[in-house]
Amino acid sequence: MAAKLLTGKEVAQKMDQDIQKDVLELKAKGINPALRIMIVGEAEDSVYYANSAKKMAEKNGILCEIEQLAGTLSQDEFVNILKQRNADKNIHGIIVMRPFPKQISEDVVKYVLSPEKDVDCFNPVNAGKIMAGDMTGFPPATPQAVMEMLRFYEIPMSGKDAVVIGRSMVVGKPMSMLLLGENATVTVCHSKTKDLPGVCKRADIVVAAIGRAKMITADYIKPGATVMDVGINPEGDKFVGDVNTDVVKEVAGAITPVPGGVGTVTTRVLLKHVVKAAKLQNP
Numbered sequence: 001m002a003a004k005l006l007t008g009k010e011v012a013q014k015m016d017q018d019i020q021k022d023v024l025e026l027k028a029k030g031i032n033p034a035l036r037i038m039i040v041g042e043a044e045d046s047v048y049y050a051n052s053a054k055k056m057a058e059k060n061g062i063l064c065e066i067e068q069l070a071g072t073l074s075q076d077e078f079v080n081i082l083k084q085r086n087a088d089k090n091i092h093g094i095i096v097m098r099p100f101p102k103q104i105s106e107d108v109v110k111y112v113l114s115p116e117k118d119v120d121c122f123n124p125v126n127a128g129k130i131m132a133g134d135m136t137g138f139p140p141a142t143p144q145a146v147m148e149m150l151r152f153y154e155i156p157m158s159g160k161d162a163v164v165i166g167r168s169m170v171v172g173k174p175m176s177m178l179l180l181g182e183n184a185t186v187t188v189c190h191s192k193t194k195d196l197p198g199v200c201k202r203a204d205i206v207v208a209a210i211g212r213a214k215m216i217t218a219d220y221i222k223p224g225a226t227v228m229d230v231g232i233n234p235e236g237d238k239f240v241g242d243v244n245t246d247v248v249k250e251v252a253g254a255i256t257p258v259p260g261g262v263g264t265v266t267t268r269v270l271l272k273h274v275v276k277a278a279k280l281q282n283p
């Protein structure tokens with residue numbers, strides 16, 4: 001059996017259409033949806049990520065400004081700038097890139113970013129909203145991208161057994177809450193889980209968010225299961241997922257590729273959140 005390939009491109013195209021429609025409606029009301037990406041210092045990864053998000057935002061009619069601040073900025077100075085951006089009515093969504101230079105504490109800054117503008121779930125208020133099933137918040141982009149893909153490809157979730165491998169705040173934990181919100185029966189696994197293949201093999205849906213190249217092999221997968229591969233791991237001059245796609249695709253019913261899977265949808269989720277934020281801020 002060869003699994004159906006759940007590619008991100010179609011999902012992203014549909015999301016682009018919806019975003020562009022919403023952007024036009026907002027602009028007709030005089031609201032120009034705008035995203036601000038703040039970077040402290042010159043981390044190459046952050047600059048690369050911000051530039052590609054900006055390109056995608058502009059393609060969809062969303063204004064995106066990258067604000068690159070000196071890496072020598074004190075914590076108080078950064079907090080003051082962030083408060084000004086919170087108060088700026090022309091900015092609807094803010095992404096604060098991490099890691100910070102060592103003089104700035106993530107645990108302080110995350111509470112300063114306004115939850116209403118926090119489109120990538122940095123402020124714990126938004127993490128709490130996911131726990132509460134409060135849909136006025138912003139889940140982190142990656143687990144939300146997995147949900148967009150599951151919905152687009154009409155993978156049933158209600159009453160299904162889902163296993164999430166990984167318990168980070170950016171992927172694993174919020175992923176488990178989002179699946180629970182769709183009435184899946186969710187098991188969260190991690191590095192201390194006993195008999196991981198056995199636990200995974202009971203699942204109808206497996207989400208791999210581990211950070212270990214090609215770790216998930218056919219032994220972990222129930223025939224016909226859906227496998228969502230969140231991993232992005234460097235291998236030579238390319239990237240591979242957490243799932244050994246070549247062997248797992250012979251057992252699974254559906255599988256996301258890497259590249260071209262979940263990662264393709266992630267930026268669209270951020271843009272969708274900017275639109276949602278602009279609407280919520282202009283009732």
Ligand code: NAP
Nearest residue numbers: 142166167168171190191192209210211230231232263266
């Ligand atoms: P992370 O913070 O390093 O968390 C990894 C999780 O995997 C931890 O909970 C860890 O367990 C668990 N784990 C590690 N080795 C394991 C093993 N041998 N067996 C079972 N569980 C194991 O990583 P992350 O930030 O969540 O990211 C996970 C992956 O997703 C990475 O490859 C990352 O590059 C990728 N990612 C992709 C996107 C995207 O847009 N597609 C976005 C963000 C991240 P413990 O908690 O016990 O240590």
